[in-house]
Amino acid sequence: MSQSGKRNAKVPAAEMTAMLIIFVATNAFLTYPRYISFSAYEAAWMEPIFSGALTLVLFYLVEWIMRKYFQNLDIVEIAKEVFGRFGAIFIALVFALYFLCSTAAVMREFTENVVSTVLPSTPLLLVGAVFMFAVGYIAYAGIEGICRTAFIFLPILLVGLVGVCLMTVNWWRPYLLLPLWGTGPVRVFMGAMQYSSIFANVLLLTIIFPHVNNPKKMRRIGAVSIIVSTLLLVFLVLSYHMVFPAAETGKTSFALYRLARMIHMGPFFQRLESIFIFLWVTAATVRMAVTMWGSAYLLAKAFSWPTYRPAVPAIVLLSFSLGMWPQNWMDVIEFDGTYLLKWGWIVVFAVPVAVLLSGWIKRSRQRHRRVRHV
Amino acid sequence: MNVGVGGALKRLLTVDDTILNDDFSLTSDDDDQEAAKYGDEPNVESVNFTTAENKMDTAKKPVSMRAFLRRAEREYEEAVEKAHAGQQDHIELDLDDMKRRLSRFFHLPQNKDIVIREFVVGVEGRAPWRGMVVYVDGLVDKNVINWAILEPLMVWSHLADDPKRVLTYVVDHLVPGHQTQLIEKWSEAVFNILAGSTVVFLDRCDAALVVESKGWEHRSVSTPKMENVVRGSQDAFTENFRTNTGLVRMRLRSEHLVTEIHAVGNLAKTDVAIMYIHGLTNPKLVKEVRRRISDIDVDYVLDAGMLEQFIEDRPSMIIPQVLVTERPDRVAAMLAEGYVAIFVGHSPVAIIVPVVLWSLMHTSEDTNLRIIPGTFIRAIRWVALLTALLLPGLYIAVTNYHSEMLPTDLMLAIAGSREQVPFPVVVEVLLMEFAIELIREAGIRIPSVIGPTIGIVGALIIGQSAVQAGIVSPLLVIVVATTALASFTVPSYELSMAIRILRFAFLIAGAVLGFYGIAILFVVYIVRLSMLKSFGVPFLSPVAPISGAARDVLVRGPIWGMNNRPAFLNTLRSWRQNPMTRPWSATTRREAGEGDGNA
Structure with a gap:
């Protein structure tokens, strides 16, 4: 539960998988569909596939290095070994800042979505404050609590997401998916690379590796979580693009809400968007709890605090303030699209891989030196 | 008449504040002289359990919580120790000494529950051998004392010489009690007397004999009051x-x-x-x-x-x-x-x-039913639990915030039914919930003689008058009644109480933030439950964290296929049955891969 040195929280494989699926699939509720639609048009559904494949390869690479050389260590401990204490603090601060900004941006986007769709008369601050309290509470419960909650809510999320997509079947026009390659293979591939940061599995792996109940199952956890979340995103984007023309999809921020509004299965089953509030809330709270926990955990590790928990309220306040800073919603979307989504891959993929490769090289050299001495 | 008028006038014009004096007020008995006045002997065992923090001492210095707790603990232990001070734990050799100690300890003669019956054991031509039995009146079966202790010792025994004047001989040959025990400690004697046994003391013996004689009145085994079933045994625990x-x-x-x-x-x-x-x-x-x-x-x-x-x-x-x-x-x-x-x-x-949470929703009947009906009633119960917890909150959320999700006809029907109601929905719901809670509580407390009244009053107030008076809408009556019915289907009374209270939290969440508030509260509470433990076992096991033997959680697992005990209990024997529980069945053998299934 705590990482106070007594014991690391241990999470079973199924719960870890659920958490990772929700973490990635939550992007379906946010601005990700808008950006990939804008970048690839009709071929937007291909982008999650390329991003997922890239993530899978990197995940296997990172998992192999960690299993072979850094058993029971997380990214901060590895950085400490490679770059020393200050280097580790710097790396941890970069990750923590990324998580903090991500939490703040998602919080603002999410609360704006809620206010604009279902609670138009409620003050944004109240909606955001309640949301942040819930997220802080879940983060305070620790990685065990987050993963257990994710496991409980995953079936509901899966049924809900697939349900939204399927219930719009009477609006599907498959010809809207043509031309197949949309803006062209190069732009599709570049977009996939750019927006691959939603698959934070690699970075999360380097943090949660010591918390997995059975590290041997880590490869399976990664594969299942990446494939399932990719499929979910692809299915959503396909449905979205079969209902709305590509030129229009790149201009709307809340794809799932628009889809839900289109549901009309007879006079009784219509306008079900309010029911999907449950899906959005559960998925978003779990996702943000992960980033908030990650932020607090990394800071605690970097500065050798005995526990991360006291940092949680401070991070809640900080991310809430950051999230409420921009004047309007569009500023947040702009910031998210320009920095977090576009350049997030550096933090999510490049830095962890670089740290691990450095560690790998260092350990290999040490081993060679030892062999030579013997 | 004149005296009466004069007396009244006198009282009117006289300042007399005796009217303010109570007959009795309960105060600390630190300076009480009444006991000495009435001749009660102070007992060595009498102890004032009043600890320092309970006294009205205004001149207290602030202390830290740790020091406060430590002091309270010390004072409590001192009081308990003092209560047992001066008690020697051996049994007196001399019967008169023993009797004196009993009188002092049990506060005789004021305490009429404790009976000391002295007798003389039947002895031939020698000095008498005195004894006594001690028991609590009302806790014992008097026939046992009469026929299994007193009669054999007083009438049928003919002890001739000294060597037989020992307790072991009495136990082995004279007292035919079905369950006896020799004790050598005073504390054991006290414990057994208070537990309903009879203790026999004999002169010049440093031990005592405990004869089991419990026989107090209690209710006989009867049908369950809270956990009724159709299929299954119909007996329940009693007050014994x-x-x-x-x-x-x-x-x-x-x-x-x-x-x-x-x-x-x-x-x-x-x-x-x-x-x-x-x-x-x-x-x-x-x-x-x-x-x-x-x-x-x-x-x-x-x-x-x-x-x-x-x-x-x-x-x-x-x-x-x-x-x-x-x-x-x-x-x-x-x-x-x-x-x-x-x-x-x-x-x-x-x-x-x-x-674990899931066990609280199971009943003993589930396993007696076939798998599909068993699963069906479990599903009904789960739906009922969610209904009891969320329905009033959802009703408020839909009418206040999400009316667009209702089909137009239904929305118009709700709006029409609420047309005459002067209150906002949340007040309306709270009023009705309060009325339902009143009926529930009154239904338990009301004397059984006037019990049927509650049904009439409740039905009239809630079902008819409230609607006719335009206080609540008819649809809300249905919502509240469904909620109440649903909460009665939760098998665990404690869980049902919890749902009753939590319902109000969801109601307020729905009133303030609609579905959004309900969803947030639901997630937070699930997280809270997921971190809760009962004797080291996560409360949501075997679902979260997931562990084995999860086939009998939400649905009723097949009896013949649930071969393992719940993994979260970490029992010493995990298998509860042979993997092939129906070896006589050709289908089972075939499924197990044993030949073609023919015997």
Whole structure:
């Protein structure tokens, strides 16, 4: 539960998988569909596939290095070994800042979505404050609590997401998916690379590796979580693009809400968007709890605090303030699209891989030196 | 008449403040002289349990919480120690000394419950051999004392010489009580007297004889009051400790079924039995239960409801973390799974630990039904639980915030029914919920003679008058009635109470933030539950964290296929049955891969 040195929280494989699926699939509720639609048009559904494949390869690479050389260590401990204490603090601060900004941006986007769709008369601050309290509470419960909650809510999320997509079947026009390659293979591939940061599995792996109940199952956890979340995103984007023309999809921020509004299965089953509030809330709270926990955990590790928990309220306040800073919603979307989504891959993929490769090289050299001495 | 008028006038014009003097007011008896006045001898055992923090001492210095707790603990222990001070734990050789000690200890002659019957043992031609029996009137079977103790000793015995004037000879040859015990300690004698046994003291003996003679009045075994079933046994625990343990043992006839008995309480002891199956139940669990019970340091534990709050992990939570049942068959079944049962004194319920949320929604009937009906009634119960918890909140959320999701006809119907109602929806719902809670509480407290009144009054107020008066809408009556019905289907009374209270939280969340508020609260509470533990077992096991034997959680698992005990109990024997439970069946053999299935 705590990482106070007594014991690391241990999470079973199924719960870890659920958490990772929700973490990635939550992007379906946010601005990700808008950006990939804008970048690839009709071929937007291909982008999650390329991003997922890239993530899978990197995940296997990172998992192999960690299993072979850094058993029971997380990214901060590895950085400490490679770059020393200050280097580790710097790396941890970069990750923590990324998580903090991500939490703040998602919080603002999410609360704006809620206010604009279902609670138009409620003050944004109240909606955001309640949301942040819930997220802080879940983060305070620790990685065990987050993963257990994710496991409980995953079936509901899966049924809900697939349900939204399927219930719009009477609006599907498959010809809207043509031309197949949309803006062209190069732009599709570049977009996939750019927006691959939603698959934070690699970075999360380097943090949660010591918390997995059975590290041997880590490869399976990664594969299942990446494939399932990719499929979910692809299915959503396909449905979205079969209902709305590509030129229009790149201009709307809340794809799932628009889809839900289109549901009309007879006079009784219509306008079900309010029911999907449950899906959005559960998925978003779990996702943000992960980033908030990650932020607090990394800071605690970097500065050798005995526990991360006291940092949680401070991070809640900080991310809430950051999230409420921009004047309007569009500023947040702009910031998210320009920095977090576009350049997030550096933090999510490049830095962890670089740290691990450095560690790998260092350990290999040490081993060679030892062999030579013997 | 004149006197009357004069007296009244006099009272009117006289300042007389005796009217303000009460006949009696309860104050501290530190300076009480009444006892000496009425000739009560001060007892060496009399102890003032009033601790310093209870006295109205205004000149207190602030102390830290740790120091305060330490001081309270020390003072309490001193008081308890003082209560037992001066007690020698041996049995007096001289019968008169023994009698004096008994009189002093049990506050005789004021205390009329304690009976000391002196007698002389039948002896031929020698000095008389005196004795006495001591028991509590009302707790014993007098026939046992008359025919199994007094008559054999007084009438039928003819002791001739000294060597036979020993207690062992009396036990072996003279007292035909079915359960006897020789004791050498005064504390044991006191414990047995208070527990309903009869203690025999004989002159010049430094031991005493305990004869089991419990025979107080109690309710006989009757049908369950809270856990009724259609299929299954119809007996329930009663207000008798040994009857209750016997009801379980009658069903679970195993030599490995162990019943440990501990005594809890400083002022008065209450028997607490821990029941488990040796060699099956996890010894760590038994040890933990034993530790929590033996660590309870209180004056008195009345009932299982009190004890469970002393041993629960988080007693301040609304959700119960132990399972309370009045059904012996359920206790037997759960013991066979690897749980531990706790019986408290003469409480008519047993506590089962550890518990997981899903068990609180199961009944003993589930396993007696076939798999599909069993699953069906479980599903109904789960839907009912969610209905009882969320329906009023959802109603408020839909009418206040999400009316667009309703079909137009239904929305118009709701709007039409609310047209005459002057209150906002949340006030309307709160009024109705309050009325329902009143009826529920009154239904329990009302004397049974006027019980039917509650139905008439409740139906009139809620069903008819409130609607006619335009206080509430007819649709809301349906919502509240459905909610009340749903909450009655929750099998665990403690869980049902929790749902009743939590419903108000969801109601307020729905009123303030609609579906959004309900969803947030739901997630937060699930997280809270996921981190809760009952005797070391996560409360949402085996779902979160996921563990084996999860086939009998939400649905009713197939009896013939549930081969393992719940993994979260970590029992010493995980298999509860042979993997092939129906070897006579050709289908089973074929599925198990044994040839073509022919015998």
